[in-house]
Amino acid sequence: MEHNGQQVGRPRDSRVDEAITAAVQKLLGEVGYAGLTVAAVAERAGIGRASIYRRYATKHEMIFAAIVHGEVLEVPPDTGSLLGDLTALARVIVGHLSNPAAAGALMSLLGEIAADPALAERFTTTFVAPERAGNAELLERAVRRGEMERLPDIDLFHAMFGGTVLSWLFISHHDPHDLPERLARFACAALRSTAHQPLPSN
Amino acid sequence: MEHNGQQVGRPRDSRVDEAITAAVQKLLGEVGYAGLTVAAVAERAGIGRASIYRRYATKHEMIFAAIVHGEVLEVPPDTGSLLGDLTALARVIVGHLSNPAAAGALMSLLGEIAADPALAERFTTTFVAPERAGNAELLERAVRRGEMERLPDIDLFHAMFGGTVLSWLFISHHDPHDLPERLARFACAALRSTAHQPLPSN
Amino acid sequence: MEHNGQQVGRPRDSRVDEAITAAVQKLLGEVGYAGLTVAAVAERAGIGRASIYRRYATKHEMIFAAIVHGEVLEVPPDTGSLLGDLTALARVIVGHLSNPAAAGALMSLLGEIAADPALAERFTTTFVAPERAGNAELLERAVRRGEMERLPDIDLFHAMFGGTVLSWLFISHHDPHDLPERLARFACAALRSTAHQPLPSN
Amino acid sequence: MEHNGQQVGRPRDSRVDEAITAAVQKLLGEVGYAGLTVAAVAERAGIGRASIYRRYATKHEMIFAAIVHGEVLEVPPDTGSLLGDLTALARVIVGHLSNPAAAGALMSLLGEIAADPALAERFTTTFVAPERAGNAELLERAVRRGEMERLPDIDLFHAMFGGTVLSWLFISHHDPHDLPERLARFACAALRSTAHQPLPSN
DNA sequence: CATTAATCGAGACGGTACGTCTTGTCTTGCA
DNA sequence: TGCAAGACAAGACGTACCGTCTCGATTAATG
Numbered sequence: 001m002e003h004n005g006q007q008v009g010r011p012r013d014s015r016v017d018e019a020i021t022a023a024v025q026k027l028l029g030e031v032g033y034a035g036l037t038v039a040a041v042a043e044r045a046g047i048g049r050a051s052i053y054r055r056y057a058t059k060h061e062m063i064f065a066a067i068v069h070g071e072v073l074e075v076p077p078d079t080g081s082l083l084g085d086l087t088a089l090a091r092v093i094v095g096h097l098s099n100p101a102a103a104g105a106l107m108s109l110l111g112e113i114a115a116d117p118a119l120a121e122r123f124t125t126t127f128v129a130p131e132r133a134g135n136a137e138l139l140e141r142a143v144r145r146g147e148m149e150r151l152p153d154i155d156l157f158h159a160m161f162g163g164t165v166l167s168w169l170f171i172s173h174h175d176p177h178d179l180p181e182r183l184a185r186f187a188c189a190a191l192r193s194t195a196h197q198p199l200p201s202n
Numbered sequence: 203m204e205h206n207g208q209q210v211g212r213p214r215d216s217r218v219d220e221a222i223t224a225a226v227q228k229l230l231g232e233v234g235y236a237g238l239t240v241a242a243v244a245e246r247a248g249i250g251r252a253s254i255y256r257r258y259a260t261k262h263e264m265i266f267a268a269i270v271h272g273e274v275l276e277v278p279p280d281t282g283s284l285l286g287d288l289t290a291l292a293r294v295i296v297g298h299l300s301n302p303a304a305a306g307a308l309m310s311l312l313g314e315i316a317a318d319p320a321l322a323e324r325f326t327t328t329f330v331a332p333e334r335a336g337n338a339e340l341l342e343r344a345v346r347r348g349e350m351e352r353l354p355d356i357d358l359f360h361a362m363f364g365g366t367v368l369s370w371l372f373i374s375h376h377d378p379h380d381l382p383e384r385l386a387r388f389a390c391a392a393l394r395s396t397a398h399q400p401l402p403s404n
Numbered sequence: 405m406e407h408n409g410q411q412v413g414r415p416r417d418s419r420v421d422e423a424i425t426a427a428v429q430k431l432l433g434e435v436g437y438a439g440l441t442v443a444a445v446a447e448r449a450g451i452g453r454a455s456i457y458r459r460y461a462t463k464h465e466m467i468f469a470a471i472v473h474g475e476v477l478e479v480p481p482d483t484g485s486l487l488g489d490l491t492a493l494a495r496v497i498v499g500h501l502s503n504p505a506a507a508g509a510l511m512s513l514l515g516e517i518a519a520d521p522a523l524a525e526r527f528t529t530t531f532v533a534p535e536r537a538g539n540a541e542l543l544e545r546a547v548r549r550g551e552m553e554r555l556p557d558i559d560l561f562h563a564m565f566g567g568t569v570l571s572w573l574f575i576s577h578h579d580p581h582d583l584p585e586r587l588a589r590f591a592c593a594a595l596r597s598t599a600h601q602p603l604p605s606n
Numbered sequence: 607m608e609h610n611g612q613q614v615g616r617p618r619d620s621r622v623d624e625a626i627t628a629a630v631q632k633l634l635g636e637v638g639y640a641g642l643t644v645a646a647v648a649e650r651a652g653i654g655r656a657s658i659y660r661r662y663a664t665k666h667e668m669i670f671a672a673i674v675h676g677e678v679l680e681v682p683p684d685t686g687s688l689l690g691d692l693t694a695l696a697r698v699i700v701g702h703l704s705n706p707a708a709a710g711a712l713m714s715l716l717g718e719i720a721a722d723p724a725l726a727e728r729f730t731t732t733f734v735a736p737e738r739a740g741n742a743e744l745l746e747r748a749v750r751r752g753e754m755e756r757l758p759d760i761d762l763f764h765a766m767f768g769g770t771v772l773s774w775l776f777i778s779h780h781d782p783h784d785l786p787e788r789l790a791r792f793a794c795a796a797l798r799s800t801a802h803q804p805l806p807s808n
Numbered sequence: 809c810a811t812t813a814a815t816c817g818a819g820a821c822g823g824t825a826c827g828t829c830t831t832g833t834c835t836t837g838c839a
Numbered sequence: 840t841g842c843a844a845g846a847c848a849a850g851a852c853g854t855a856c857c858g859t860c861t862c863g864a865t866t867a868a869t870g
Contacts, residue, residue, distance in 0.1 A: 009840020010839080016842085032317030037830060048843040053832065104316025107309055110372050114306025115234035120375060128373055155376060156384050159369040160362060166373075167365030170312050171330055173322060174357060182358050190392030211819030212861045218821080239851060250822035255853065413814025414866045420816080436721030441856065452817040457858065508720025511713055514776050518710025519638035524779060532777055559780060560788050564766060567773030571765040574716050575734055575772075577726060578761060586762050594796030615845030616835045622847080643825060654848040659827065 012054075019045035020052060024066035025102075033108035036063065060112050064119060067102050067109060068126050075134040082142040083188045086161075089138060090180035093165045098176055107170055132158045142191070152194050161187060214256075221247035222254060226268035227304075235310035238265065262314050266321060269304050269311060270328050277336040284344040285390045288363075291340060292382035295367045300378055309372055334360045344393070354396050363389060416458075423449035424456060428470035429506075437512035440467065464516050468523060471506050471513060472530050479538040486546040487592045490565075493542060494584035497569045502580055511574055536562045546595070556598050565591060618660075625651035626658060630672035631708075639714035642669065666718050670725060673708050673715060674732050681740040688748040689794045692767075695744060696786035699771045704782055713776055738764045745797070758800055767793060 023044040027036050038059050042049045056062040073096065076088035097103065113120045135158045142148050164183055168174050225247035229238050240261050244251045258264040275298065278290035299305060315322045337360045344350045366385055370376050427448035431440050442463050446453045460466040477500065480492035501507065517524045539562045546552050568587055572578050629651035633642050644665050648655045662668040679702065682694035703709065719726045741764045748754050770789055774780050 010842080012841070033313050034317065038832085039830075042843090046843095048845085049832090050834090050844090051842060054841080057832090059831075104313050106313075107316055108313025111235055111306050111308075111310025111313055114309055114372060115236060124375065132374075153384060153388065155374065156366070156370075156388055159374050159376070160366040160385075160388070162373065163365030163367070163369030164358070164362040165365070166369060167361040168358075170316060171364065171368075172334075172357065172361050173326065174361070182355060183362075186355065186358055186362070186392060186396055189395040190388060193391040193395040194388055209862075210817080211863090212821080214820065215861095240853085241851075244822090248822090250824090251853090252823080252855090253821060256820070259853090261852075411814085412868065413812075414816080415868090416815070417866095437717050438721065442858085443856075446817090450817090452819085453858090454818085454860090455816065458815080461858090463857075508717050510717075511720055512717025515639055515710050515712075515714025515717055518713055518776060519640060528779065536778075557788060557792065559778065560770070560774075560792055563773040563778050563780070564770040564789075564792070566777065567769030567771070568762070568766040569769070570777075571769030571772060572762075574720060575768065576738075576761065576765050577730065578765070586759060587766075590759065590762055590766070590796060590800055593799040594792060597795040597799040598792055614837075614843075616847080618846065619835095644827085645825075648848090652848095654850085655827090656829090656849085657847060660846075663827090665826075 016045070016047055016051050017055065019047060020055070020062065021066045021069050024063055028063070028066075028102065028105045033063070033105045038062070060109075060116070060119065063105065064109060064122070067105055068123075073131050073134060075137050078141055082145070082147045082191065083184055085138050085141065086184035086187050087180050089135070089161070090165065090183045093162060094169075094176045094179055097165060097169055104170070131162065135161065139191070148191060152191050157187075157191070218247070218249055218253050219257070221249055222257070222264065223268045223271050226265060230265070230268075230304065230307045231301075235265070235307040240264070262311075262318070262321065265307065266311060266314075266324070269307055270325075275333050275336060277339050280343055284347070284349045284393065285386055287340050287343065288386035288389050289382050291337070291363070292367065292385045295364060296371075296378045296381055299367060299371055306372075333364065337363065341393070350393060354393055359389075359393070420449070420451055420455050421459065423451060424459070424466065425470045425473050428467060432467070432470075432506065432509045437467065437509045442466070464513075464520070464523065467509065468513060468526070471509055472527075477535050477538060479541055482545055486549070486551045486595065487588055489542050489545065490588035490591050491584050493539070493565070494569065494587045497566060498573075498580045498583055501569060501573055508574070535566065539565065543595070552595060556595055561591075561595070622651070622653050622657050623661065625653055626661070626668065627672045627675050630669060634669070634672075634708065634711045635705075639669065639711040644668070666715075666722070666725065669711065670715060670718075670728070673711055674729075679737050679740060681743055684747055688751070688753045688797065689790055691744050691747065692790035692793050693786050695741075695767070696771065696789045699768060700775075700782045700786055703771060703775055710776070737768065741767065748797070754797060758797055763793075763797070 020041060023041045024036070027040055027044060031040070036059075038049055038052055041062070042052060052062060056065060073092055076085060076092055079085050079088055097106070109123075113123050132154065136151075136154050139148070139151055139154065139157065143151055161183070165176075165179065168179055168183075169176060222243060225243045226238070229242055229246060233242070238261075240251055240254055243264070244254055254264060258267060275294055278287060278294055281287050281290055299308065311325075315325050334356065338353075338356050341350070341353055341356065341359065345353060363385070367378075367381065370381055370385075371378060424445060427445045428440070431444055431448060435444070440463075442453055442456055445466070446456060456466060460469060477496055480489060480496055483489050483492055501510070513527075517527050536558065540555075540558050543552070543555055543558065543561065547555055565587070569580075569583065572583055572587075573580060626647060629647045630642070633646055633650060637646070642665075644655055644658055647668070648658055658668060662671060679698055682691060682698055685691050685694055703712070715729075719729050738760065742757075742760050745754070745757055745760065745763065749757055767789070771782075771785065774785055774789075775782060
């Protein structure tokens with residue numbers, strides 16, 4: 001009566017996992033977070049509802065998994081300057097959040113997270129921490145380059161950079177097309193001044 | 203076109219409106235956005251469910267109205283310096299968003315808004331536009347004081363300032379106690395440098 | 405400080421009473437007993453709901469009043485023979501119950517009556533007793549004519565005669581066009597034999 | 607066309623069907639037709655409301671099914687005489703209609719039926735036709751016995767016999783205790799006399 | 809003629825049932 | 840054991856009524 005790694009019985013069909021994730025992403029774009037139902041996901045995926053609940057305890061976990069699936073934000077490659085790096089980073093963030101599927105869903109998920117500490121924990125580990133680490137790496141590059149004397153307040157920078165994009169898109173509902181440049185220029189100037197770096201002669 | 207030249211029929215009881223708003227706010231703090239039901243609101247308010255649906259077409263509209271009710275963020279009084287003003291503004295925002303009632307509810311509402319253009323419109327008019335105007339006023343004070351040469355990119359500043367608080371609280375889940383000072387200092391430095399104002403000697 | 409028969413204040417508008425009765429009868433034919441609503445009656449009658457409740461305590465009383473309004477079954481005039489009188493009586497009953505308005509409504513009303521003793525009392529007084537008396541009068545004519553030796557069991561006859569029509573129309577859903585003749589012939593034969601009248605030689 | 611070659615999915619629980627029927631019958635006796643609610647039935651039956659709506663499209667269909675469930679009136683066994691058979695038949699009918707549960711409910715159901723042709727169809731098939739057939743069988747026995755020369759007008763007899771009981775109980779509200787004997791004697795005499803007369807037209 | 813009291817249309821109010829929908833669990837038969 | 844299908848208990852949603860209540864505006868009889 002031990003149930004270790006040695007699987008017993010029929011193994012899970014990995015195509016089912018993929019079908020669920022794909023169906024959730026497609027449906028989020030079509031009906032939104034609140035309009036998404038487990039029955040619709042199962043039908044779209046061509047599977048039974050039981051196969052979903054065998055994998056995820058609740059609907060929210062299923063959506064969470066589908067949203068964060070492979071969505072780890074990559075640190076953009078070194079462009080040679082802080083301004084270039086920040087612009088690239090902003091483009092990555094804007095690109096992800098402009099995806100109509102995950103768009104509003106992320107906000108709803110944040111609401112859910114606010115009421116569910118377990119989900120919050122997983123969200124932090126999976127999403128927030130790696131992103132913060134990526135931001136830190138990018139800033140360290142600037143220090144190494146000599147563009148900043150020392151590292152700024154990374155927590156604040158992280159909240160500021162992502163939060164600005166979030167607010168721009170989902171609160172102000174502005175057009176994101178030139179946001180990366182504007183945000184990067186602003187952040188770059190801020191970082192240089194807060195890091196007590198004398199302004200360059202430009 | 204016979205809107206209401208003179209009232210006909212029994213007029214609405216304003217105490218019912220107040221009871222609904224109060225009940226929603228209290229229940230949001232107790233059970234959260236997802237756990238809130240119309241029946242619970244009616245019971246808590248001591249009214250019938252019909253009286254709610256007479257005022258709001260859906261549960262979401264009711265919650266929206268209760269959240270934004272009288273929540274217009276006041277522009278803090280002039281403290282004599284940009285840094286002081288920004289600190290005060292951050293404190294107001296943090297104060298509102300730390301309210302456990304509206305806390306997660308606001309995020310869920312933002313998710314709802316992303317899927318409902320009508321709600322988005324009302325949210326912008328009621329909430330976003332006044333707040334942006336408040337930010338602008340505060341920055342104009344700084345220009346008049348001579349702390350900045352000219353107004354910065356107000357849309358970007360607005361998204362940055364509020365977005366940072368949002369992200370700090372609901373994505374990073376950091377402690378907000380010293381956020382106002384840190385954010386204000388950061389923003390102040392950024393504004394001064396982006397506005398091409400030479401740094402003072404201090 | 406006495407408030408006797410002397411009316412004071414605005415008197416009731418008799419056109420309102422008529423409009424209510426007419427609207428109920430018309431609507432019963434259109435939407436049936438269960439589909440009838442007080443609001444629909446008021447709208448059709450061009451009056452306010454309060455004016456209905458000022459006259460009738462409940463919806464059922466209103467319908468009751470509209471159904472029994474002036475529906476007292478008249479005893480048909482003497483045709484000279486029991487068979488003729490019974491045929492005429494059956495025609496009157498069939499005529500009343502074939503009215504599509506009151507048709508199903510009467511059955512629903514009987515269901516209501518079974519659960520409401522007060523309504524039952526009024527129904528008996530207004531409807532059942534006069535009808536039984538009419539039946540008795542008709543049978544007495546036959547005795548006076550010498551067609552029967554003595555009066556039969558009037559309660560049974562009354563239940564039989566009306567009940568047969570009721571069942572024919574609302575349980576069997578048969579065509580009523582030749583029912584009066586068939587029923588009258590049957591009843592006539594039954595009455596003659598139960599009244600110990602020797603069968604005619606034919 | 608894939609109706610049910612072989613069953614797929616979880617089969618329905620027959621205990622749920624029984625629980626619904628039992629709960630409806632009990633509640634009809636307690637609160638009557640109009641006072642019966644689907645929620646109360648579900649609670650009494652210890653099941654969910656969805657399980658009721660999975661079986662019946664509306665409340666009325668549920669009540670209909672519960673009332674007619676196994677209520678097929680059995681033809682009483684041969685007593686050796688027409689009078690005896692009719693007395694037994696009358697007792698069966700009175701017995702069924704005196705059941706306080708189905709009592710007023712049947713009348714309300716008849717009202718419902720008058721406004722719903724689909725329900726009427728099912729009522730005729732399930733209830734009326736078998737009962738008429740039973741009446742016919744009983745009368746044929748009398749013909750075979752030689753008590754009647756030939757069969758009377760069966761439609762009329764059927765409407766008369768059941769209709770009389772209906773009217774006696776629900777319109778006149780008389781005591782049913784000696785109704786079977788009185789009705790049987792009356793009907794017996796009527797049948798003997800009408801069956802000895804040549805039927806006029808047919 | 810002004811007062812008074814009940815009426816009228818309109819519609820808000822508390823309460824409650826309806827029928828639909830969704831969630832997360834359970835139970836079939838087949839693979 | 841996994842899987843598709845679908846029944847199950849629970850309960851929220853938004854609609855529709857009921858019978859009561861409040862409005863402002865009539866409308867007679869009374870003072």
